[in-house]
Amino acid sequence: MKHALDGPDRHLRLLVDHREDLIAERTRAINRLRWHLHELDPEWDPTARSLDRVSNLDRVLQRLAELTSLVARLATAITERCRNLTEEINTIEAEIQQRAEIAAPALIGLPGCAALTAAKILGETAGITRFHSAAAYARHNGTAPLPVWSSNRARHRLSRTGNC
Known part of the structure; x- marks a missing residue:
């Protein structure tokens, strides 16, 4: 849409x-x-x-x-x-x-x-x-967590993409 x-x-x-x-x-x-x-x-x-x-x-x-x-x-x-x-x-x-x-x-x-x-x-x-899922909306507004790895330790940060 x-x-x-x-x-x-x-x-x-x-x-x-x-x-x-x-x-x-x-x-x-x-x-x-x-x-x-x-x-x-x-x-x-x-x-x-x-x-x-x-x-x-x-x-x-x-x-x-x-x-x-x-x-x-x-x-x-x-x-x-x-x-x-x-x-x-x-x-x-x-x-x-x-x-x-x-x-x-x-x-x-x-x-x-x-x-x-x-x-x-x-x-x-x-x-x-217009968003097909809550995850798509989270990605659009910059609140979708993105995995970040550092020395075998998985962490998450917020996406810097989207409409923010």
């Missing part, structure tokens, strides 16, 4: 890929913003991974509003961009959550598998029926 990514699985794949692109864009913007904040005040060092929340970005905007330099103006523009990206990411995450709960409730029910993971699995799988 051919690779068949249509319907809800394709939509989830598109949403997950778009979300990842937005996160990468926001990460680049946050890195530029942190540099500008350091330039404005070397003591101003927001906590790691705190600039991906709207409330923290709003606090940065309030503090930047007190400054008038060109660097502050650029930092303000970048902060607003980060805020917009964060809101868009949050909206997409909510849509992914909703679609994944409909498409794969059993998958979400597994321990450690939330909506984003389930959506990624569905999108990458592109129709489980």
